Amino acid sequence: MLRYIVRRLLQLIPTLFGLSILLFAWLHSLPGGPEAALLDVRATDAKRAEVRAMLGLDEPLWVQYGRFMKRLARFDLGDSFSTGTPVLEEFGRRFPATVELTVVAMIFAIGAGIPLGYLAARRHGRLFDGLTVTGSLLGICIPIFFLGFILKAIFAVKLGWFPSLGRQDVDVNATRVTEFYVLDGILTQEWDASLNALWHLILPAVALASIPFAIIVRMTRASVLEVLGEDYVRTAEAKGLRENTVRGRHVLRNAMLPVVTSIGLLTGGLLSGAVLTETVFVYGGIGSFLAQAISARDYPVLMGFIMIIAVLYVLINLAVDLSYSVLDPRVRVR
Amino acid sequence: MSTKTDRIDRLAELTARKDEGGHGLWYEAFRRLRRNPLAIVGGAIILLFVLIAILAPLLAPYEPGAQTWLNQIKGAAGFIPGPRAENWLGVDGLGRDELSRIIIGSRQSLLVGVVATLLGFSVGALLGGFSGAFLGMFGKPGRWVDSILMRFNDMALAVPSLLLAISVATILGQGMVTVMIAVGVTQVPVFARLLRGSMLAQSHSDYVLASTALGVRKRRIVLNHILPNSMSPVLVQATLSLATAIIEAAGLSFLGLGGADASNPEWGVMLADSQQYLATNLRLAVYPAVAIIITALGFTLLGESMREALDPKLRK
Numbered sequence: 118m119l120r121y122i123v124r125r126l127l128q129l130i131p132t133l134f135g136l137s138i139l140l141f142a143w144l145h146s147l148p149g150g151p152e153a154a155l156l157d158v159r160a161t162d163a164k165r166a167e168v169r170a171m172l173g174l175d176e177p178l179w180v181q182y183g184r185f186m187k188r189l190a191r192f193d194l195g196d197s198f199s200t201g202t203p204v205l206e207e208f209g210r211r212f213p214a215t216v217e218l219t220v221v222a223m224i225f226a227i228g229a230g231i232p233l234g235y236l237a238a239r240r241h242g243r244l245f246d247g248l249t250v251t252g253s254l255l256g257i258c259i260p261i262f263f264l265g266f267i268l269k270a271i272f273a274v275k276l277g278w279f280p281s282l283g284r285q286d287v288d289v290n291a292t293r294v295t296e297f298y299v300l301d302g303i304l305t306q307e308w309d310a311s312l313n314a315l316w317h318l319i320l321p322a323v324a325l326a327s328i329p330f331a332i333i334v335r336m337t338r339a340s341v342l343e344v345l346g347e348d349y350v351r352t353a354e355a356k357g358l359r360e361n362t363v364r365g366r367h368v369l370r371n372a373m374l375p376v377v378t379s380i381g382l383l384t385g386g387l388l389s390g391a392v393l394t395e396t397v398f399v400y401g402g403i404g405s406f407l408a409q410a411i412s413a414r415d416y417p418v419l420m421g422f423i424m425i426i427a428v429l430y431v432l433i434n435l436a437v438d439l440s441y442s443v444l445d446p447r448v449r450v451r
Numbered sequence: 452m453s454t455k456t457d458r459i460d461r462l463a464e465l466t467a468r469k470d471e472g473g474h475g476l477w478y479e480a481f482r483r484l485r486r487n488p489l490a491i492v493g494g495a496i497i498l499l500f501v502l503i504a505i506l507a508p509l510l511a512p513y514e515p516g517a518q519t520w521l522n523q524i525k526g527a528a529g530f531i532p533g534p535r536a537e538n539w540l541g542v543d544g545l546g547r548d549e550l551s552r553i554i555i556g557s558r559q560s561l562l563v564g565v566v567a568t569l570l571g572f573s574v575g576a577l578l579g580g581f582s583g584a585f586l587g588m589f590g591k592p593g594r595w596v597d598s599i600l601m602r603f604n605d606m607a608l609a610v611p612s613l614l615l616a617i618s619v620a621t622i623l624g625q626g627m628v629t630v631m632i633a634v635g636v637t638q639v640p641v642f643a644r645l646l647r648g649s650m651l652a653q654s655h656s657d658y659v660l661a662s663t664a665l666g667v668r669k670r671r672i673v674l675n676h677i678l679p680n681s682m683s684p685v686l687v688q689a690t691l692s693l694a695t696a697i698i699e700a701a702g703l704s705f706l707g708l709g710g711a712d713a714s715n716p717e718w719g720v721m722l723a724d725s726q727q728y729l730a731t732n733l734r735l736a737v738y739p740a741v742a743i744i745i746t747a748l749g750f751t752l753l754g755e756s757m758r759e760a761l762d763p764k765l766r767k
Contacts, residue, residue, distance in 0.1 A: 131602075132602055132605065132606065135603070135606060136606045136609070139603075139606060140610075144618075147618060147621050147622060148621065148622060149621070254748060254751050254752065254755070255744070257694070257751060258694060258698065258743075258744045258747035258748045259740075260698050260701045260702060260705075260719075260722065260740060260743055261702070262701075262702060263701075263722060263736065263743075266726075266736060270730075270733060274730070335755075389611040392613050392706065393613075393702050393706075396705075396706070404611075404613075407611070407614055408613070408614070408617060408706065411614060411618055411621065412617070419614075423609075423610055423611075423614070426610075426611065427606070427609040427610070430608075431609070
């Protein structure tokens with residue numbers, strides 16, 4: 118097991134190295150440069166050249182790449198072109214927002230998706246099953262920003278139950294410890310700050326949860342249906358085991374394997390930022406920041422953020438693979 | 452080819468394709484598909500929208516770009532004429548007939564879905580097929596090629612797809628072609644991974660073992676047996692991705708990459724344009740959104756039914 122983990126982590130190094138070269142080449146081949154975003158349209162060519170030189174963009178690409186790698190070895194990702202702050206600091210400020218949104222969205226998706234999928238499978242072919250399947254298909258087909266609009270129009274504007282934008286009300290007096298707003302409130306015992314942040318999370322999380330929810334429902338349903346037909350379930354029932362035991366230990370546990378995989382991959386996807394949801398709810402996560410960074414050609418931010426996201430992606434995949442061996446003793450990782 | 456190898460091939464094919472019923476995989480799948488009401492509904496929706504798209508110029512009551520009713524829009528009060536006998540779905544913010552724009556818009560929207568999916572499918576399947584074929588045919592060097600190709604693929608999967616799309620847009624500028632290419636590019640690694648995985652799974656099946664035992668050449672096994680039998684999950688994915696492509700295209704338009712072409716409306720752009728009227732005229736967002744949702748639902752229903760029909764585990 119340990120050897121497997123170490124090997125997977127070592128494989129990460131060449132992958133990241135390759136990714137850094139590809140990313141670097143790709144970003145620098147985009148037309149235009151950061152000076153266009155930093156300067157006025159009427160700026161002279163000399164001024165543009167001066168800014169490029171200041172940012173170190175006048176040197177050959179391989180020199181720039183070498184400098185990037187040298188800094189990376191010291192875990193320094195450079196400073197953002199547009200804000201001037203270190204990229205790591207920017208990441209530390211925005212990523213917690215994305216994590217909070219992802220966690221709440223996944224809690225909604227899993228909490229509703231697995232029970233509904235399970236019940237639909239138990240009532241296979243009946244009305245409840247049909248409704249659940251149709252509902253989950255609709256969840257995939259609704260453009261997420263449209264769902265965001267509708268939620269906002271109904272629950273924020275018309276009913277006023279939830280705030281329509283941001284992470285926290287401005288007038289809330291909150292002490293920042295970790296930049297996880299909900300966690301900060303708990304740590305400093307400022308319960309109202311925590312609650313306020315949680316309140317801001319509900320609508321964007323519901324919008325963001327729609328697609329993972331739909332996928333989890335269908336995965337659970339299909340998987341439970343398959344397991345219900347297995348011989349060992351019939352055997353367990355024939356042995357006279359209590360229904361709850363059969364459900365929990367035989368059916369659900371075995372059915373969870375593919376569901377856990379998709380939950381892992383979905384979480385990885387959400388962590389890379391939800392540009393659309395963040396834009397609709399003016400929520401300051403990494404998605405919208407990355408989208409801005411690409412139009413401003415903020416190379417350090419793009420390189421740094423995408424590399425960190427890639428590492429997370431690989432780590433989540435690893436966690437998913439490891440969870441197999443916990444859920445299913447037949448799977449032994451080598 | 453000698454007659455002997457042909458005979459062996461046919462034998463291998465028989466092992467692979469015929470089930471107890473005596474009919475081929477696709478025949479059986481189609482039969483099951485026909486009996487599934489969800490598939491019928493999905494197919495009917497798609498057929499309807501394709502017909503609308505083809506006949507659009509005949510169906511649309513007005514010119515989609517003509518701002519005929521501009522003078523009836525009262526800017527300050529935010530009044531825009533709603534549904535009435537003259538305009539069944541009302542008028543949009545620039546005084547154009549909404550129904551005509553929805554009808555004509557079906558052309559661009561379907562086109563975006565089809566072109567993006569075709570792009571993702573062809574490039575992705577080529578990559579995945581290469582990878583899988585090398586893996587199956589060339590032993591150790593084949594494994595090398597496969598693992599290099601797949602590492603690149605994993606990297607492409609790790610980059611957030613919307614960023615990939617936005618960067619395509621920065622190269623090509625705004626417009627529908629950009630959206631098509633951007634959406635298609637993000638589908639490439641998905642198709643590649645799927646076909647390669649499916650080929651890998653097929654290579655362990657009994658008919659491959661049988662063909663190997665009969666002395667059929669590796670190249671023939673991979674290209675004539677494994678590859679065609681691996682296509683079904685890829686085709687299912689292609690159907691499903693027609694839906695996601697239309698939805699993703701709408702997302703890109705929302706972010707302002709769709710560009711605006713008055714005489715050539717597209718649902719995603721219409722939905723994005725409706726943002727400014729959200730507070731006063733929600734219906735302008737609802738019409739294109741419903742059109743997108745129904746079309747996507749059609750493709751999703753058909754795709755899901757295809758998946759069920761082709762899944763050997765669910766066969767009765």
